[in-house]
Amino acid sequence: MKTAVLSCTGLDKPEGSVAREVAIRMAAVADSEIVCPVLLNRSLARYKKVFAESSLIVVDGCSTRCASKLAESLDLKIDRKVLIAGALKSSGMTLEPTLRLASNGEALAKTIAEGLAQSFLAPAPALPSGASSTEFPLPGDYMVVTHDKFEFRIPAAGYWFNENDVWVRPIGDVARIGISDYMQQSLTDINFVDAPAIAQAVEQFGELGTLESSKAVFEVVAPVAGTVVAVNPEVISNPTLINEDPYGKGWILELKLSNWPGDQELLLNSDAYAKTVKHKAEEA
Amino acid sequence: MTEATFMGVPREKIMWHPTIDYAKCTFCMECAAFCPHRVFEQREGDRRLVVANPNNCVVFCRACSKTCGPDALSFPEKQATIAAIKQIREQESVQ
Numbered sequence: 001m002k003t004a005v006l007s008c009t010g011l012d013k014p015e016g017s018v019a020r021e022v023a024i025r026m027a028a029v030a031d032s033e034i035v036c037p038v039l040l041n042r043s044l045a046r047y048k049k050v051f052a053e054s055s056l057i058v059v060d061g062c063s064t065r066c067a068s069k070l071a072e073s074l075d076l077k078i079d080r081k082v083l084i085a086g087a088l089k090s091s092g093m094t095l096e097p098t099l100r101l102a103s104n105g106e107a108l109a110k111t112i113a114e115g116l117a118q119s120f121l122a123p124a125p126a127l128p129s130g131a132s133s134t135e136f137p138l139p140g141d142y143m144v145v146t147h148d149k150f151e152f153r154i155p156a157a158g159y160w161f162n163e164n165d166v167w168v169r170p171i172g173d174v175a176r177i178g179i180s181d182y183m184q185q186s187l188t189d190i191n192f193v194d195a196p197a198i199a200q201a202v203e204q205f206g207e208l209g210t211l212e213s214s215k216a217v218f219e220v221v222a223p224v225a226g227t228v229v230a231v232n233p234e235v236i237s238n239p240t241l242i243n244e245d246p247y248g249k250g251w252i253l254e255l256k257l258s259n260w261p262g263d264q265e266l267l268l269n270s271d272a273y274a275k276t277v278k279h280k281a282e283e284a
Numbered sequence: 285m286t287e288a289t290f291m292g293v294p295r296e297k298i299m300w301h302p303t304i305d306y307a308k309c310t311f312c313m314e315c316a317a318f319c320p321h322r323v324f325e326q327r328e329g330d331r332r333l334v335v336a337n338p339n340n341c342v343v344f345c346r347a348c349s350k351t352c353g354p355d356a357l358s359f360p361e362k363q364a365t366i367a368a369i370k371q372i373r374e375q376e377s378v379q
Contacts, residue, residue: 013353064314064353085355163290164344205344205362216318217350266291266366284320 003120004047004054006035006071008061008084014095015084016061018105018112022082023059025113030121032057037070044074055079057116068192072214078192080116087112134174138248145182145274147281152182154270154277155247161273162205164221167247168267170260175224177208178251179242182277186284187213190239195231195253202226204263208253211242224263226255290343293372300365301338302348306331308356315348315357323348 003026010020026032033050040047057080058067071078088095088108096102101109139155146152159167165183169176184190192212202208208220208228231253235241242250257263268276288295301323302315311332316324325336335341343365349357 062353063350063355064312065351164342203363205366207346210350216320217347219345219347219350221344266369 001120002033002054003030003057003116004033004035004050005057005059006037006040006067006076007059008067009037010061011099013062014097014099014105015088017099017101018084018088018095018109019059019061019067019082021101021106021109022084022113022116025109026057026116029113030117037067040074041070051076055120057082057120059112060084068212072191080119081192081194082112082116084108084112134171134254136169136171136176136251143270143274145277145281147278150185150281152180152185152277152281153247154180154182154274156270159247159270160223160264160267161270161276162221162223162267163276164205164219164223166208166221166223168223169247169251170224170257173257173260174229175226175255175257175260176251177220177223177253177255178246179211179218179220180273180277181246182280183218184243184246184250186216187211187218188215188243189213190242193236193239193242193252195236196228198228198231200228201258202228202255204259204266211239220252222255223267224255224257225259226257228253229256230254288339291369291373293369293376295339295343297372298343298365298369299360300343301335301341302346302357302359304333304335305356305358308354309333310354310356312353314351314353318351319348 005023005026007023008016008019010016023034027034033054035047056076056078058071058078059082060067062085093104093108095105141156142153143156144151144153159169161167165180167178167180190211190213195209202222204222204225206222208222211218232251235250235252290298321340323335323337323341325334326332327334346359
């Protein structure tokens with residue numbers, strides 16, 4: 001499938017210049033269509049055909065995320081996001097303090113564009129990131145916490161929670177991770193999942209990617225330590241599955257556990273989490 | 285009102301809240317508009333944004349920093365915070 005790149009204009013910060021350069025390089029190496037954010041803001045019709053035929057990559061320079069917000073305001077489906085400020089931190093590089101692209105910025109843009117081009121041009125692997133050999137039975141019964149007109153479901157058994165509203169469902173030495181019904185309702189419709197990479201190791205309470213809705217950006221706080229062994233491909237392509245079925249089809253990823261049951265010490269069982277949800281709902 | 289706790293530890297004993305780097309902050313107020321827990325407040329004067337209610341901050345949440353274009357918000361190291369929480373739990377024999 002073709003790709004289109006909507007990037008930051010590059011006229012406010014050096015990170016933006018890198019974002020702009022990624023778009024230009026993608027056009028050169030992957031024949032991507034460049035989507036000018038200023039023109040898009042004036043005329044969605046100009047790019048209607050492009051969006052119908054292409055996977056959309058959004059490249060933000062900094063955390064203000066102007067390009068992402070523009071795409072979201074126009075209800076565009078985003079297939080991939082890149083945040084240059086984040087990539088910069090991960091790389092350990094620093095950018096020259098100028099809006100004119102210099103050597104470090106150019107090197108970073110080259111690396112990012114080549115990585116993107118490779119992932120979009122290479123044939124898809126036979127089993128994408130969701131390959132899991134472990135069976136995870138769905139919850140049998142639910143507890144329900146009510147507050148005003150809202151109802152928040154919590155599986156009665158088999159799930160553990162941290163106080164950041166992330167659940168873990170351990171089976172043997174593997175566990176599924178997702179967010180609770182209370183949190184998905186708080187976030188409203190989730191429109192983007194930024195999942196961690198396969199084989200990434202995480203400590204308990206470390207970061208396991210982010211979820212974005214029109215209302216908030218939510219950091220998935222790891223309830224347990226482990227190594228990422230699978231990411232749910234259906235949730236990546238259809239994030240609202242998390243809203244529709246947070247404890248079932250809306251699972252986000254699987255970890256190979258590295259400190260279970262030790263991590264359990266700092267987790268809540270269903271009864272304790274129900275009390276926490278009640279308290280949060282009353283305080284909200 | 286019930287006492288706010290996190291993992292059984294009184295919230296005010298846990299050092300977890302954003303710190304504003306005023307050399308970077310542009311006072312765009314994106315974070316203040318974003319945070320539903322009223323951690324930030326706007327004030328008169330040079331420092332028009334302050335962390336007024338640090339204990340309202342959800343422990344381990346760093347979402348406001350992901351809205352900050354100038355990268356002016358920082359948080360403590362998570363592992364140090366976890367170690368401190370465990371220590372307090374042991375001292376107070378919190379179950």
